[in-house]
Amino acid sequence: MTAIEQVRSEARRVPSGTRRLLAVRRESGELLFLAPLLVLMAVAIILPSVSVVTHAFTDWQPGYDSPWIGLENFSKLFSSQHFRQILVNHAILLLGVPLWVMLPLAVSFVLYKGVKFPGLFRAIFFFPAVASPALVGILFSALLSPVGPVNTTLRSIGLGSLAGDWLAGEHLVKPVIIIVLAWANLGMGVVLFSAALSSVPPELFESAEIDGASWWQRLWHVVLPSIRRTVELWTVLLILSVFVGVFPWIYTLTRGGPGYSSTTLDWDIYQNALNYGDFGVAAAESLVLLLIVSVVVVAGTFLGRKASRA
Amino acid sequence: MRRWLLVCACALVALVAVGCGSDSSSDGGKSASSNEPITLTLWWVANAKPEVMDEIVKTYHDRHPNVTVKVVAQPAAAYFAPLIRSAIAKHSGPDILGMYASPFTFDYADGIRSLKDLITPEDRAQLTGWEQGTSPDGEPLVVPQDAAGQIFYYNKHLFKKAGLDPEAPPTTWDELLTTCDKLKAAGIVPINAAFKDGGYLEVLLMAFQAQYMTAQEQAEMVSNPHFDAPSAVKVIDLMKDLKARGCFTPNAEAIPLFPDGANNFKAGKAAMHVGFLSGDMHWAQYRETKWGKDGLGTFLPPLVPDSNFDEPQISYGASGGNAITKWSKHPKEAYDFLMYLGSPEVQKKNFDEVGILPANRSVQLTTKDPVAQQLLDWIRTKDASLTLFNLLRANVETVMLKFVPQIMTGEVDYLKDVVPELQTEQDRAVGK
Numbered sequence: 001m002t003a004i005e006q007v008r009s010e011a012r013r014v015p016s017g018t019r020r021l022l023a024v025r026r027e028s029g030e031l032l033f034l035a036p037l038l039v040l041m042a043v044a045i046i047l048p049s050v051s052v053v054t055h056a057f058t059d060w061q062p063g064y065d066s067p068w069i070g071l072e073n074f075s076k077l078f079s080s081q082h083f084r085q086i087l088v089n090h091a092i093l094l095l096g097v098p099l100w101v102m103l104p105l106a107v108s109f110v111l112y113k114g115v116k117f118p119g120l121f122r123a124i125f126f127f128p129a130v131a132s133p134a135l136v137g138i139l140f141s142a143l144l145s146p147v148g149p150v151n152t153t154l155r156s157i158g159l160g161s162l163a164g165d166w167l168a169g170e171h172l173v174k175p176v177i178i179i180v181l182a183w184a185n186l187g188m189g190v191v192l193f194s195a196a197l198s199s200v201p202p203e204l205f206e207s208a209e210i211d212g213a214s215w216w217q218r219l220w221h222v223v224l225p226s227i228r229r230t231v232e233l234w235t236v237l238l239i240l241s242v243f244v245g246v247f248p249w250i251y252t253l254t255r256g257g258p259g260y261s262s263t264t265l266d267w268d269i270y271q272n273a274l275n276y277g278d279f280g281v282a283a284a285e286s287l288v289l290l291l292i293v294s295v296v297v298v299a300g301t302f303l304g305r306k307a308s309r310a
Numbered sequence: 311m312r313r314w315l316l317v318c319a320c321a322l323v324a325l326v327a328v329g330c331g332s333d334s335s336s337d338g339g340k341s342a343s344s345n346e347p348i349t350l351t352l353w354w355v356a357n358a359k360p361e362v363m364d365e366i367v368k369t370y371h372d373r374h375p376n377v378t379v380k381v382v383a384q385p386a387a388a389y390f391a392p393l394i395r396s397a398i399a400k401h402s403g404p405d406i407l408g409m410y411a412s413p414f415t416f417d418y419a420d421g422i423r424s425l426k427d428l429i430t431p432e433d434r435a436q437l438t439g440w441e442q443g444t445s446p447d448g449e450p451l452v453v454p455q456d457a458a459g460q461i462f463y464y465n466k467h468l469f470k471k472a473g474l475d476p477e478a479p480p481t482t483w484d485e486l487l488t489t490c491d492k493l494k495a496a497g498i499v500p501i502n503a504a505f506k507d508g509g510y511l512e513v514l515l516m517a518f519q520a521q522y523m524t525a526q527e528q529a530e531m532v533s534n535p536h537f538d539a540p541s542a543v544k545v546i547d548l549m550k551d552l553k554a555r556g557c558f559t560p561n562a563e564a565i566p567l568f569p570d571g572a573n574n575f576k577a578g579k580a581a582m583h584v585g586f587l588s589g590d591m592h593w594a595q596y597r598e599t600k601w602g603k604d605g606l607g608t609f610l611p612p613l614v615p616d617s618n619f620d621e622p623q624i625s626y627g628a629s630g631g632n633a634i635t636k637w638s639k640h641p642k643e644a645y646d647f648l649m650y651l652g653s654p655e656v657q658k659k660n661f662d663e664v665g666i667l668p669a670n671r672s673v674q675l676t677t678k679d680p681v682a683q684q685l686l687d688w689i690r691t692k693d694a695s696l697t698l699f700n701l702l703r704a705n706v707e708t709v710m711l712k713f714v715p716q717i718m719t720g721e722v723d724y725l726k727d728v729v730p731e732l733q734t735e736q737d738r739a740v741g742k
């Protein structure tokens with residue numbers, strides 16, 4: 001009798017009631033270890049979320065009477081031209097997603113195929129991922145100031161006409177944020193894609209090379225299909241970050257300005273709640289943000305499952 | 311087993327809830343008899359010499375051994391939002407908040423205690439600025455602490471370098487433009503400017519708007535502010551004209567006033583700058599620069615075209631103050647400490663050592679500094695006035711600051727695009 005057959009035979013000898021008790025004990029042990037996390041999640045995430053959702057329908061004055069006002073906060077929000085501007089800002093920032101996907105992918109592919117000491121380069125590229133966004137934002141603020149290194153360099157090489165108000169120009173500010181985020185997201189993307197590439201059979205690349213495929217053809221027709229799930233995951237994470245991850249950048253780079261040209265939902269929620277004291281509208285806006293994020297997550301999950309089944 | 315787990319989980323939640331809900335206000339809920347030790351917590355945005363405040367607090371403690379004042383310096387950028395807003399929402403925090411003696415404070419009235427039952431007629435007579443910190447429904451909210459105003463400072467060395475008489479700064483708008491042209495010709499930035507965070511346009515409006523304001527506008531600055539008044543539009547047009555002529559720092563709409571703009575003038579990167587009579591960007595700070603030791607000058611805002619004034623006047627009035635929070639367990643003790651801060655002894659100390667102008671009418675100020683002496687002479691002899699932009703509510707100011715860079719670049723029109731926003735916020739703030 002093999003060891004497995006022996007264990008199975010012994011298990012069959014245990015009465016079913018005892019087996020059930022053992023299963024419950026095992027499950028309880030697992031729950032015991034999970035309990036602190038579940039409690040923390042309940043206190044830090046679920047309860048505040050429920051509070052915000054309910055307060056979105058009130059004239060919320062924390063610590064004071066907060067009467068029910070129905071959909072008035074939402075009506076104020078959706079009739080505001082600034083809210084519409086904010087949604088447009090997000091749509092424009094989302095145009096950066098292809099760049100934020102392709103850039104780390106291309107870098108990972110180069111590191112995978114063509115450089116000495118790829119590990120060293122990965123570590124260097126990963127630096128932005130560990131740097132505090134607030135610190136990096138302040139750094140870029142200085143770099144992009146009217147007399148900062150970027151403009152000074154442009155002027156010194158005779159390209160002074162290109163020097164601009166990078167963070168103060170209504171039409172420049174969002175493209176600049178997209179580029180800053182490309183730098184900030186590069187490291188994490190490189191690490192993710194490098195890990196994914198290492199699981200791809202090298203024979204695929206070799207046969208493509210033998211068949212005469214160019215670097216770009218190998219990237220597009222071999223690499224992308226091979227690591228599609230990773231690309232999808234990274235894309236969903238980036239889309240989510242546009243809605244819930246840009247606050248430190250907006251705070252340090254632009255404060256949502258000039259005017260509302262770089263205001264995002266999370267920044268506007270902060271302004272409404274803590275600058276204007278309009279907690280009800282901030283709660284309504286938080287609920288809108290929650291719905292948008294939920295749609296992104298559900299869509300991403302659905303598309304991912306559909307692709308797996310295909 | 312599951313029941314036991316549930317009990318553990320509930321106990322943990324209860325522990326966390328108790329921990330989060332614990333009273334964090336200063337005294338743990340003890341009510342004090344007159345000699346029982348109490349601690350007052352004061353929040354402020356520290357000035358350039360916080361050690362002077364420490365000395366003041368220590369002196370007070372020596373005289374009132376049962377009262378300890380804990381002074382907490384807060385970062386300027388986070389002071390009003392989120393710190394004060396969060397404290398008001400939680401109903402806990404300090405006993406005393408550094409505030410403005412102006413309608414700016416009204417938007418935080420939810421957390422600020424009325425001082426009606428504490429102020430005496432003698433107190434009112436002693437300090438200037440009670441009216442500006444009194445809410446529309448008659449509740450005094452702020453104990454005035456200091457006075458301020460807007461004034462031009464200039465670098466005499468740069469004036470000399472441009473061939474200008476360093477002892478003859480401009481007094482009219484035409485003279486200002488001529489001065490700008492000469493400075494530009496010498497490769498010197500005429501007027502330091504920084505519009506990114508919005509405050510500097512407000513400073514310029516505070517300096518000049520009074521010259522165009524009507525009596526009605528003056529009378530209704532708090533009760534019915536006229537954001538669309540020609541006085542505001544004209545001053546903004548003048549500033550945009552200065553920008554178009556190259557009188558301001560290039561690309562100023564991309565430079566924040568603090569710290570970059572303020573530091574640029576200290577570093578000698580511009581010849582003129584509109585600063586304050588006290589507080590930030592004032593004469594005592596410029597004296598500490600290399601050029602400021604012997605090269606600092608000051609002049610009144612020049613007469614604008616078609617000015618209502620016959621001669622340059624001074625923009626001056628109550629500025630900073632302190633408020634007592636609604637949750638403070640020791641409002642009387644807090645008020646006594648604030649009146650101590652307003653006493654002649656402390657006010658004189660603040661002027662002598664930090665350069666802060668007093669709100670106390672009885673303080674006799676003397677100084678050996680010629681620039682400071684000039685300012686004191688003007689305060690004594692000139693008509694002083696405030697403008698609408700000295701008296702904005704906090705939320706209205708937030709909206710105004712947001713649009714300043716675009717106003718200066720012409721991307722938005724003040725009258726068409728910004729005034730409706732200001733009015734909407736004003737109406738919302740007063741509950742219309």
